[in-house]
Amino acid sequence: MNMKKIGSAIKAFLQKIGAFLKPVWDKIHPFIHKYWHRYQLTRWIIVVVLAVVFFSSAILTYQAKTANVKNLKAALSQPTLVYDKNNAKAGSLYSQKGTWTNLDNISPNVQNAVIATEDRNFYKEYGFSIKGIGRAFVMYGVNKLLGRDYISGGGSTLTQQLVKNAFLSQQQTFTRKAKELFLSIEVENVYSKKDILAMYLNNAYFGNGVWGVQDAAERYFGVSASELSVPQAATLAGMLTNPSGYNPIDHPKNAFSRRNVVLSLMAETGKISKADAKSYAQTAISTSDNYNSEDGYKYPYYFDAVIDEAISEYGLTESDIMNRGYKIYTYLDQDSQQGMQDTFDNSANFPVDATDGTKVQAASVAVNAKNGGVEAVVGGRGNHVFRGYNRATQIKRQPGSTLKPIAVYAPALASGYSYSSMLEDKLQTYGTNKYKPENYNNEYAGKIAMYQALEQSKNAPAVWLLNKIGVDKGYDYTKKFGLNPSKDDKNLAMALGGLTNGVSPIQLASAYTAFANNGTLSKTGFIRKIVDASGNTIVNNTTESKRVISKKVAKEMTSMMLGVYGDSSGTGYGAEPFGYTIAGKTGSTEADTGTSPSDATRDKWMVGYTKDVVVATWEGFDDTNKTHHLENITGVGMNSMFKSEMSAILPNTKGTSFDVKSASTLANSGNNVTSNVWDNIEDGTSSITDSISRGASGVKEKAGEFFNEAKKFITGN
DSSP states (O other), X not given: OOHHHHHHHHHHHHHHHHHHHHHHHHHHHHHHHHHHHHTTHHHHHHHHHHHHHHHHHHHHHHHHXXXXXXXXXXXXXXXXXXXXXXXXEEEEEOSSOOOOOOGGGSOHHHHHHHHHHHOTTTTTSSSOOHHHHHHHHHHHHHHHHTTOOSOOOOOOOHHHHHHHHHHSOSOOOHHHHHHHHHHHHHHHHHSOHHHHHHHHXXXXXXXXXXXXXHHXXXXXXXXXXXXXXXXXXXXXXXXXXXXXXXXXXXXXXXXXXXXXXXXXXXXXXXXXXXXXXXXXXTSOOOOBOOOOOOOOOOSHHHHHHHHHHHHHHHOOOHHHHHHSOOEEEXXXXXXXXXXXXXXXXXXXXXXXXXXXXXXXXXXXXXXXXTTXXXXXXXXXXXXXXXXXXXXXXXXXXXXXXXXXXXXIIHHHHHTTOOTTOEEEEOOOOBTTTTBOOOOGGGOOOEEEEHHHHHHTTOHHHHHHHHHHHOHHHHHHHHHHTTOOOOGGGOSGGGGGTOOSSOBOHHHHHHHHHHHHTTTEEEOOBSEEEEXXXXXXXXXXXXXXXXXXXXXXXXXXXXXXXXXXXXXXXXXXTTOSOTTOOOEEEEEEEEOOOSSSOTTOEEEEEEEEEOSSEEEEEEEEOSSXXXXXXXXXXXXXXXXXXXXXXXXXXXXXXXXXXXXXXXHHHXXXXXXXXXXXXXXXXXXXXXXXXHTSOGGGHHHHHHHHHHHHHHHHHHHOO
């Protein structure tokens, strides 16, 4: 833009404003003249301005001092690393970061070209330029006159550009500029010019997804940063103002012209002679790509979940996580994760796609039964999108019959029923709304043992039993197991998984840890510890657990759920991996598709566990309708997939055996579920205190603690 024209435009504009305001000024001038000196308004204005400047400077100085500038070089020089449960490296997270190289290994030609182009007074100024700030004010005024509410032409120094990329947004405002200025001064206080230049060159963007001068040298010229010639260095330096517009691969003509501008600037500043600049300007730009990008994002859904947890639970930002060189220690089991991913990559494990090509989706999560640590997770099928939809942690679907052990059978056992109690298995109605639950295929036995009703996933006995023990009790247990039912769920449909808000696979896996872990529910999580680039531990997570049922109830529930996968009449029969024993529950929900067949299914669930691990898997379409639903409501079609992933996961566990036999085995032998005197005493305590009002809930906890301590004292365990 021609500066003379700008000056003329400003002058003309001010003259118009003056002419417009002159009549007003003539009227108010006598009043201002009379009172201005009387109240010493000039002094007050000066005091107010100085106070604003002082407090603003104090705030900005505080922000600069607390911005962890001392950690900047360490953060920029290394990627964020993710470690598994054994503290072995599992992968890396980075977005705006390339291969770090020290300044000694960067050609002086690059350093000269960048300084001549971006900040020729770099070695003379202290992080900011007075001329640049003045130029920014002038251009801000021009932009205001032209109706543009931003700053341009600010002439930021290299230090300011580094600070902007490392700490701030790209928004062009005075607030951001002020923060940039104070942070730049702090960076200059902490680091040498050599360090600042190294950080800048390694953190600069060079287009085509390439960050840092080392990777840029390999990407565009096929050489190391130390080998860059003057013309090559000038080409890279020229890209800094517009990486996409001046890169030599996509825009060779623009890159050629821009390179020659940089060469002339290098000659102006004495970095090269004018003769050399003229000679170099005649040479063509020859590109060569020798860049290999190493993808450290090996376990995408797991790493997504780690990032999400770091943001939601520990207050970090995505940019910090990806670029600050953290060490994140997780509960990841790499073998289990890879096995789960391989299962999901095999299309033979899933139903065929819908007629329009839409995939049947699925999600799985494997959780350590003892501490709740997530050892493996896959959130969907098909192409992964960075931090996209993770069905394992985000989807909310009705859990179907997988809720029966939680809302019906566990509270029934705590109320005095046993695994062999006979339940009514009849088609009948309940309440004024005539609620009538039906069994699959409308088959009813009249009477059925509780363990058989569970393993065959019969609906009628489950609803009958919930009606007997009371809906409130089932609701309380569902809430106690962490599934967050709404008040609208207080009805008999809860026995069949009727939850308004639904559940996610990770919620269901967490709930089932109570059965695997002798009645103690473990809170799930991905992150154990986070260490920053300077070695300071900023997150040190501890596992959380709570007792939700007694050991006796947990064992009896496991005894019944062993039949789901182990007995030929169980709904999960055939999904148990060879050589392993698992307990758990299957579930499904019907699809309300109008014209669809009566056996159309919306969701399928399988939950399986050992004493060491709980695996919860969901299968279905993201959007269910008359052309997108699952067939075969028994869930048999899901068995091969579940068996495949369990076969990959269980060999990585300790292989702890269950200390109970299946209910069907016990029923046939006439024995009770294995227990000991302490389990019976504790269960009696739970049953008694369960009937006490909520205001006395602390008594129950103290009673449980008393018996645990007594047991330890007497038995020494």
